[in-house]
Structure formats: structure tokens, C-alpha cells
Amino acid sequence: MLTGRRYLLAFTDEQNAYAETVGSICRAVWNTALEQRREYRRRGAFISYVEQARQMADAKRDPDCVWLADAPSHTLRQTLRDLDRACKTRGTWKVRWRSRNRTAASFRFPDPNHIAVRRLNRRWGEVRLPKFGPVRFRWTRPLGGTIRNATVSRAGGRWYISFCVEDGVAEVAPNGKPPVGVDRGVAVAVATSAGDLYDRTFASPGETARLKRLQQRLSRSLRTHGRNRRSKRRDAVRARLGGLHARIRARRADFAAQTAVRLVRNHGTIAVEDLRVKNLTASAKGTVEAPGRNVRQKAGLNRAILGKGWGGFLLALEHTARYYGATVVKVNPAYTSQTCHACKHTARDNRESQAVFRCVACGHRDHADVNAAKNILAAGLAVTGRGDLAVGRSAKRQPPERLAA
Numbered sequence: 001m002l003t004g005r006r007y008l009l010a011f012t013d014e015q016n017a018y019a020e021t022v023g024s025i026c027r028a029v030w031n032t033a034l035e036q037r038r039e040y041r042r043r044g045a046f047i048s049y050v051e052q053a054r055q056m057a058d059a060k061r062d063p064d065c066v067w068l069a070d071a072p073s074h075t076l077r078q079t080l081r082d083l084d085r086a087c088k089t090r091g092t093w094k095v096r097w098r099s100r101n102r103t104a105a106s107f108r109f110p111d112p113n114h115i116a117v118r119r120l121n122r123r124w125g126e127v128r129l130p131k132f133g134p135v136r137f138r139w140t141r142p143l144g145g146t147i148r149n150a151t152v153s154r155a156g157g158r159w160y161i162s163f164c165v166e167d168g169v170a171e172v173a174p175n176g177k178p179p180v181g182v183d184r185g186v187a188v189a190v191a192t193s194a195g196d197l198y199d200r201t202f203a204s205p206g207e208t209a210r211l212k213r214l215q216q217r218l219s220r221s222l223r224t225h226g227r228n229r230r231s232k233r234r235d236a237v238r239a240r241l242g243g244l245h246a247r248i249r250a251r252r253a254d255f256a257a258q259t260a261v262r263l264v265r266n267h268g269t270i271a272v273e274d275l276r277v278k279n280l281t282a283s284a285k286g287t288v289e290a291p292g293r294n295v296r297q298k299a300g301l302n303r304a305i306l307g308k309g310w311g312g313f314l315l316a317l318e319h320t321a322r323y324y325g326a327t328v329v330k331v332n333p334a335y336t337s338q339t340c341h342a343c344k345h346t347a348r349d350n351r352e353s354q355a356v357f358r359c360v361a362c363g364h365r366d367h368a369d370v371n372a373a374k375n376i377l378a379a380g381l382a383v384t385g386r387g388d389l390a391v392g393r394s395a396k397r398q399p400p401e402r403l404a405a
């Protein structure tokens with residue numbers, strides 16, 4: 001199966017500057033090619049990847065565009081290919097421009113024949129990349145397979161390399177274990193229909209206070225000195241903030257990975273809400289459950305969701321499930337938190353508090369997130385067509401494609 005391995009790069013100053021250059025060239029190629037695609041569309045025409053790649057090869061010979069040749073040619077073609085794919089899946093008008101400040105620099109080496117990795121010692125590895133030469137990286141885990149491609153990207157002031165690796169593990173047969181519903185809680189990070197609650201704090205009280213202080217200092221500096229003036233002190237505050245955020249992010253990733261393994265080890269089907277974190281957090285204008293209501297309260301809830309890192313958890317869950325023969329099923333989350341699992345009565349007042357569910361019709365009482373997880377499980381089983389939930393039924397008779405439907 002294909003999997004990813006990410007390592008921290010240790011560029012030399014020269015390599016660092018060159019990576020910035022390649023990043024800007026790929027960004028320019030992306031933006032130019034996107035504009036060209038839109039221009040064609042405005043005329044009711046279409047330009048393909050093949051044609052764009054041909055034009056780019058021509059442009060390299062143009063004296064005005066010699067800078068194109070500074071970047072490894074494979075990364076440029078890959079940028080066009082990525083754009084082609086983005087336009088096909090999202091539509092030409094919805095694909096975004098890449099911006100210097102808002103888009104993290106990133107470029108890919110698609111050809112494994114141009115990527116050579118060796119281990120130098122216990123802590124360091126080395127990868128040879130076209131035009132970069134040997135680049136050292138922190139050897140934090142084994143590669144565990146053959147490399148398919150490599151992506152270099154910048155995050156929080158650091159450069160990383162992600163190898164896409166074929167690990168040689170064959171598709172795992174369905175494990176036939178009982179299904180479970182999982183709710184992302186407000187009171188806790190993750191609750192299951194079996195009544196398990198998984199949670200941890202990602203920032204200590206001291207760190208939360210420090211975060212707040214640094215953010216205040218940053219915004220004060222922006223107010224008094226203006227947004228455009230560069231300031232050393234402000235950069236220092238930004239760097240400290242970035243470091244703190246990185247530490248919290250790492251803990252979240254850790255929690256997501258560990259919880260995912262626990263779930264897939266003991267369950268065959270895992271039902272989760274099909275909620276795009278982005279949709280929910282982008283605006284508090286209204287959801288199925290509470291149209292346009294409690295915008296302020298929603299803002300707090302959104303912070304809690306992002307704080308718990310649901311998106312990262314889902315990725316970890318789907319990735320890990322493949323290795324344990326488990327299937328992740330996404331269900332419509334509408335009303336799962338307001339419906340009584342015992343009698344199916346649905347009412348907003350069913351929530352006694354954020355943590356406690358109490359049905360106004362039948363008096364059923366449960367942990368609010370566990371009650372929601374039970375509803376999610378029921379919906380998930382309906383989706384998979386196993387409403388009667390034959391736990392004992394042989395999983396082999398249920399092909400995974402049907403479970404995933």
C-alpha cells in the first residue's frame with residue numbers, strides 16, 4: 001500500500017535559498033498556467049496539460065523566461081499536472097491562486113529514479129535531489145519501502161521532505177470485528193458508541209497563557225508600527241508563536257495516531273460524521289442542526305473542534321484502517337446530537353448541558369457525545385446495508401467495496 005514518510009530537512013544556506021527560488025518558480029508557473037486555463041475557458045475553449053507542458057518547454061528557450069530553467073524540469077511539469085488535476089476535480093474557477101504569503105511553498109519530484117536516499121548514521125539520512133545535490137535530513141523513522149516520489153514543502157519556517165512509499169503490504173482482508181460509531185465531542189475529543197472517551201489536553205495552562213500573551217504582543221505591534229514595516233522584534237515574536245503552535249500540533253498528531261490505532265484494532269467498521277471541518281468553521285451562518293443560530297456560541301464551538309484536530313484524526317483513521325482490515329464509513333451528521341438513541345425523539349432541548357443528554361420524551365440519559373456516537377453508528381450501519389448488524393456474520397461474505405458504499 002502507498003503511504004507517506006515525512007522528515008525534517010537540514011538544508012545548507014545555499015540549498016535553502018535555492019528551495020525558495022524553486023518554490024517561487026513553481027508558484028509562478030501555477031498562477032500563469034491557471035490564468036491561461038481561465039482565459040481559454042472565457043473563450044469557450046480548453047487547454048490540456050499536454051499542450052501547456054509543450055508551451056512551457058518552448059518558453060524555456062525564450063530569453064525572457066530563462067529563469068524557468070533554474071528549477072528542476074520535472075518539478076515544473078509536475079506543477080502543471082497538479083494544476084490539471086485540481087481543475088478537473090474542483091473546476092477551473094474554483095482553483096486558487098498561489099500566494100507568496102498564504103500558500104506554503106511546495107514542489108514535487110515525481111521520478112523515483114532521480115531520488116536516491118541513504119542513511120548516514122543513526123540520526124541522519126541523505127537524499128540526492130535533482131539540482132539540489134545531497135540534502136541531509138533527520139532520520140526519525142525507517143523508510144520501510146520503495147520510494148514513488150518526493151515532495152519538498154515548507155511549514156512554519158522549516159522545510160520537510162515527504163516520501164510517498166510503497167510499503168509492500170498487501171490489501172488486508174476485512175477483520176470481521178464489531179462496528180463502532182465515533183463522535184467528535186465538544187466535552188471530550190472523541191467519544192465512541194461503546195462509551196469510551198478519548199481525550200488529552202494539547203496545551204498546558206502555562207502554554208495557553210503564553211499563546212495569548214504572544215498573540216497580544218503581535219497584534220499590538222501590528223497596530224502601532226503598521227503591517228508593512230518589518231521589525232526584528234515582531235519576527236522574534238512570530239517565531240516563538242510558531243514554535244509553540246508546532247508543539248501543540250505535534251501532540252495533536254500523536255493523539256490522532258494513537259486513538260486511530262486503538263479504534264481500528266478492535267473494530268471492523270467505524271462510522272464517523274461526514275462533516276467537512278472547513279465548511280463548519282468557514283462560517284457560522286448556519287448548519288442543518290441550528291440554522292443561523294447562536295453565532296457567538298458557534299465561534300466557541302469551532303475553536304473547540306479545531307483545537308481537537310478532527311480533520312487530522314480522520315486522515316489518521318482512514319490511513320490506519322487500511323492496515324487493520326477496517327472500513328471507515330461517513331454518515332450525514334444531521335441531528336445526531338439532538339436525537340435520543342433510545343426512542344429516536346429529536347429535539348434541541350434534549351441536551352441538558354454540553355456533556356449530558358436527557359431525552360425530553362422518554363427521559364433517557366446518557367453522555368451527550370456517546371449518545372451521538374450511537375446515532376452515528378446506527379446511521380453508518382444503515383449506509384452499509386447492515387442495519388440488522390450481524391456482528392457474527394462472516395466478514396468475508398461482505399466485500400469491502402460494499403461496506404464503503
Ligand SMILES: [Zn+2]
Pocket residue numbers: 340341342343344345359360361362363364
Ligand atoms: Zn428518548
